[in-house]
Amino acid sequence: MLFPLTGGGSTRALDGISLTIQPGEFVSLIGPSGCGKSTLLRIVGDLIRPTSGHVEVNGKTAQQARLDRDYGMVFQAPVLFDWRTVEANVRLPLEVMRTQRGERDRRVREMIELVELGGFLRHYPHQLSGGMQQRVAIARALALQPALLLMDEPFGALDEMTRERLNTEVLRIWTQTRTTVIFVTHSIPEAVFLSTRVVVMSARPGRFTNIVEIDLPQPRTDQTRESERYFELVTEVRESLRGRRGDTSDARLRAEGPAG
Amino acid sequence: MTAAVHRSSQTTGSTVVNWLSRYGPPAIVFLGVIVIWELVAAGSGRRVIPPPSAIADALLANADMLRRSTLATFYEAVGGLVIGTAAGVAVAFGSARWVTARALLLPVGIAASAVPIIALAPILNNWFGVLNPLSKMMMAALLVFFPVMINVTRGLVEVQPASLELMRSYAAGEVDVLRKVRIPNMLPFFFTALKIGTTLSFIGALVGEYFGGTSEVLGRIVLTAMSGGRFDLAWAGILIGSIAAIVAYLVVSLVERMVLRGRFGARTE
Numbered sequence: 001m002l003f004p005l006t007g008g009g010s011t012r013a014l015d016g017i018s019l020t021i022q023p024g025e026f027v028s029l030i031g032p033s034g035c036g037k038s039t040l041l042r043i044v045g046d047l048i049r050p051t052s053g054h055v056e057v058n059g060k061t062a063q064q065a066r067l068d069r070d071y072g073m074v075f076q077a078p079v080l081f082d083w084r085t086v087e088a089n090v091r092l093p094l095e096v097m098r099t100q101r102g103e104r105d106r107r108v109r110e111m112i113e114l115v116e117l118g119g120f121l122r123h124y125p126h127q128l129s130g131g132m133q134q135r136v137a138i139a140r141a142l143a144l145q146p147a148l149l150l151m152d153e154p155f156g157a158l159d160e161m162t163r164e165r166l167n168t169e170v171l172r173i174w175t176q177t178r179t180t181v182i183f184v185t186h187s188i189p190e191a192v193f194l195s196t197r198v199v200v201m202s203a204r205p206g207r208f209t210n211i212v213e214i215d216l217p218q219p220r221t222d223q224t225r226e227s228e229r230y231f232e233l234v235t236e237v238r239e240s241l242r243g244r245r246g247d248t249s250d251a252r253l254r255a256e257g258p259a260g
Numbered sequence: 261m262t263a264a265v266h267r268s269s270q271t272t273g274s275t276v277v278n279w280l281s282r283y284g285p286p287a288i289v290f291l292g293v294i295v296i297w298e299l300v301a302a303g304s305g306r307r308v309i310p311p312p313s314a315i316a317d318a319l320l321a322n323a324d325m326l327r328r329s330t331l332a333t334f335y336e337a338v339g340g341l342v343i344g345t346a347a348g349v350a351v352a353f354g355s356a357r358w359v360t361a362r363a364l365l366l367p368v369g370i371a372a373s374a375v376p377i378i379a380l381a382p383i384l385n386n387w388f389g390v391l392n393p394l395s396k397m398m399m400a401a402l403l404v405f406f407p408v409m410i411n412v413t414r415g416l417v418e419v420q421p422a423s424l425e426l427m428r429s430y431a432a433g434e435v436d437v438l439r440k441v442r443i444p445n446m447l448p449f450f451f452t453a454l455k456i457g458t459t460l461s462f463i464g465a466l467v468g469e470y471f472g473g474t475s476e477v478l479g480r481i482v483l484t485a486m487s488g489g490r491f492d493l494a495w496a497g498i499l500i501g502s503i504a505a506i507v508a509y510l511v512v513s514l515v516e517r518m519v520l521r522g523r524f525g526a527r528t529e
Binding site: 045067079083085093096124 | 420422423425426427428429430431432436440441444447520522523
């Protein structure tokens with residue numbers, strides 16, 4: 001997958017941004033509020049159009065990728081339909097895609113098993129906890145077997161314990177489905193724990209300040225969170241966010257610096 | 261295990277308690293009013309406000325005529341409800357689909373619902389024929405139209421922006437967005453409007469009747485009874501009209517409950 005990406009425009013929300021993501025990567029975008037990380041994700045997903053610059057997904061434009069249903073999206077709010085059961089919510093994208101009934105039901109079950117909500121098929125969203133609702137949203141995003149999973153602060157509204165549990169779960173799902181993930185977050189530990197690369201952004205206009213390669217071994221477990229390397233990487237990302245580049249870094253800087 | 265058994269027995273117990281605490285007090289108030297009414301009206305105010313027992317007598321003595329009149333009025337009200345709802349829903353879909361239509365129609369609709377539309381009753385009687393039940397239906401329909409149109413439009417338009425983005429990410433067409441997001445989102449709004457409309461349709465039908473028409477309808481029964489000094493019969497007519505409206509309202513509520521089945525938890529909690 002080729003993924004060069006340049007954004008910019010009259011408001012200069014994003015500037016001088018270029019990034020290539022390999023298939024199967026897990027890339028996090030991290031930065032202060034207003035740095036345009038969500039905007040960038042929305043441009044990739046073709047929810048908004050940049051005034052200049054372009055996105056390429058598997059050789060296609062963002063729009064074509066969206067029309068081909070290459071994207072699975074998870075937002076900060078689960079955005080479940082309260083009139084649909086868990087099962088029917090996960091089925092929604094497959095209904096839109098006119099997937100054959102048998103295949104559809106099989107895939108819905110599979111995705112719900114994947115997020116371990118097998119016992120809640122007939123529950124309505126309001127009967128689930130926030131963490132469970134977000135797992136339904138993930139199952140729904142994965143149901144269309146996306147080439148690229150876009151996650152916009154999916155666990156931002158959850159408590160720390162639930163968030164850590166879901167992080168482990170996301171990694172398991174990522175390993176099982178081999179999908180490529182772009183993950184927007186505010187949380188440094190979350191970004192380091194999940195990613196193969198962390199892209200650090202700064203605000204006004206949004207630009208990349210550092211790209212940190214996360215060389216923690218896979219599979220990552222609760223022990224990973226206590227390893228020395230993990231703390232080093234957390235420190236490096238934190239210092240990049242402050243504007244200092246960590247000198248222990250072996251990150252290859254691929255983003256262009258300030259363009260203006 | 262024991263905890264589960266204990267809890268289930270507690271819920272059956274508490275259902276009865278819940279039911280009593282919900283319907284008990286209003287029932288007691290209602291019965292109290294009837295008793296006090298009976299006692300007070302037995303004295304001097306006998307003619308203008310007859311005691312409940314006299315109304316019950318009038319009801320039984322004129323049962324056959326009242327039954328026919330109630331059915332006639334019910335027919336007008338429900339006919340008006342159907343016409344007004346159908347028109348309101350149709351216009352709402354149009355105004356939800358086309359922004360220009362919405363910009364034109366919604367302010368008019370909101371302004372019109374503040375106008376005493378009842379004032380049109382004599383004109384509608386004249387237009388659609390004073391003896392034709394359609395003239396009463398149209399009065400009812402006109403009252404029903406505006407709340408249905410306004411609410412259904414809101415239900416179709418006021419959709420979570422994120423759910424539209426979600427559908428966009430699926431490359432969903434406009435028809436899918438309508439069927440899977442807008443219409444389900446609109447249904448609670450629709451039923452709220454339909455319940456308001458049910459009450460309004462009876463008001464519309466009765467007011468239409470007051471301005472003339474066939475004699476065996478509730479509005480005429482009440483009027484002629486009053487002018488003949490038969491307050492007991494007038495009250496019987498009012499009572500039975502109220503009951504008819506309440507029955508229609510309960511039917512709508514029941515349908516609402518069935519259609520919005522799974523969502524009820526979310527809305528009452």
